[in-house]
Amino acid sequence: MLKKTLFPSLVFLLFFSCQKTESVRQPVNKKEIADSAVATFQKKLYKTQIDSVFNQYNFNGSVAVFKDTIELYRRNNGFANFENKTEINDSTIFSIASISKQFTAVLILLQMEQGKLDLNDKASKYIKDFQKKEYENITIQQLLNHNSGLNNFGEKLLFKSGSGFNYSNDGFNALGKIVETVSGKSFDDNMLELLKKAGMKNSSTGTAFQGEKFAQTYVGNSKTQKKVENMPKRLGNKEIGIPAGGVLSTIDDLHTWNNALYSGKIIKTESLKKFMAKSTERHHPILGTMGYGLGIMMNNNKPVSYFHSGYVKGAPSLNIYYPKTKTSVIILSNIADEEKGKSASFRPHIKIKEVADILENIN
Numbered sequence: 626m627l628k629k630t631l632f633p634s635l636v637f638l639l640f641f642s643c644q645k646t647e648s649v650r651q652p653v654n655k656k657e658i659a660d661s662a663v664a665t666f667q668k669k670l671y672k673t674q675i676d677s678v679f680n681q682y683n684f685n686g687s688v689a690v691f692k693d694t695i696e697l698y699r700r701n702n703g704f705a706n707f708e709n710k711t712e713i714n715d716s717t718i719f720s721i722a723s724i725s726k727q728f729t730a731v732l733i734l735l736q737m738e739q740g741k742l743d744l745n746d747k748a749s750k751y752i753k754d755f756q757k758k759e760y761e762n763i764t765i766q767q768l769l770n771h772n773s774g775l776n777n778f779g780e781k782l783l784f785k786s787g788s789g790f791n792y793s794n795d796g797f798n799a800l801g802k803i804v805e806t807v808s809g810k811s812f813d814d815n816m817l818e819l820l821k822k823a824g825m826k827n828s829s830t831g832t833a834f835q836g837e838k839f840a841q842t843y844v845g846n847s848k849t850q851k852k853v854e855n856m857p858k859r860l861g862n863k864e865i866g867i868p869a870g871g872v873l874s875t876i877d878d879l880h881t882w883n884n885a886l887y888s889g890k891i892i893k894t895e896s897l898k899k900f901m902a903k904s905t906e907r908h909h910p911i912l913g914t915m916g917y918g919l920g921i922m923m924n925n926n927k928p929v930s931y932f933h934s935g936y937v938k939g940a941p942s943l944n945i946y947y948p949k950t951k952t953s954v955i956i957l958s959n960i961a962d963e964e965k966g967k968s969a970s971f972r973p974h975i976k977i978k979e980v981a982d983i984l985e986n987i988n
Contacts, residue, residue, distance in 0.1 A: 722935025
């Protein structure tokens with residue numbers, strides 16, 4: 626009887642001990658544990674540092690940091706509409722101003738991939754207005770990296786094409802016309818197709834927008850502000866232009882864009898290399914000296930990053946991507962105190978970029 630009772634017990638004990646041994650032998654994923662610890666550490670640092678920026682400047686807008694698909698930080702503060710006190714939230718749509726230029730550059734590269742143009746082509750081949758002696762040798766590449774000498778269209782060139790740098794909205798609006806000419810479709814249609822391809826469900830252009838979640842733009846501060854009239858339709862006016870500064874987007878959509886663009890899901894690898902390659906240098910009045918590619922800026926020093934600022938009246942913005950860690954830092958706002966100067970409106974953006982640069986350098 627003893628043997629009969631003992632046998633099942635031994636089987637049970639052997640089974641249990643095997644199970645225990647197996648669980649002990651499971652390999653420990655040290656990298657996963659380390660990555661998790663780093664992410665937790667970064668979350669705490671970003672929260673401490675960026676919350677401090679929000680508090681110091683009473684920042685009215687949205688800021689988020691993502692490491693690939695992981696959200697490290699997000700905060701919304703203030704009003705999308707000061708008149709009716711509509712608060713900014715995750716679905717608030719902002720004017721992203723000159724961040725739009727990278728979208729226009731990608732549209733040109735997509736046309737290039739289809740064999741409809743070459744970056745070394747002269748713009749005069751596609752735009753009748755450029756068929757005048759002073760403008761006839763300006764190339765598409767020179768419009769993309771602000772190397773054309775063009776300032777405002779119709780004026781004398783500031784320097785011989787290809788020999789300097791001058792940031793020109795008119796140059797990017799000319800690129801928009803080239804996209805229309807070679808595609809046979811309006812620029813809005815081209816842009817909306819690109820946004821859809823990238824998976825940006827809540828983005829549009831100032832002239833095509835029909836939604837209700839747009840953050841109205843203001844000049845002033847949290848206590849006293851004046852609404853900028855006719856937004857976002859005014860982005861299509863000649864002094865701005867949709868190709869130069871007319872895209873509307875959200876924090877999440879720009880995160881989606883960064884991940885899709887830099888992982889090669891929108892343009893081919895060779896096109897992406899052209900887009901990211903430093904081809905000239907820009908002396909930014911607020912952010913300092915940096916490299917410039919095709920509608921995108923980059924740090925001259927470490928950490929490697931690709932970014933673009935944007936400003937239309939009342940809407941300072943900054944979108945940064947760090948390829949080494951696949952980190953996006955996105956800063957959007959809908960109010961600017963112009964009496965203090967444009968640089969004052971970008972102080973929160975600069976502080977946050979400094980924090981992100983430091984954290985990237987210790988990765």
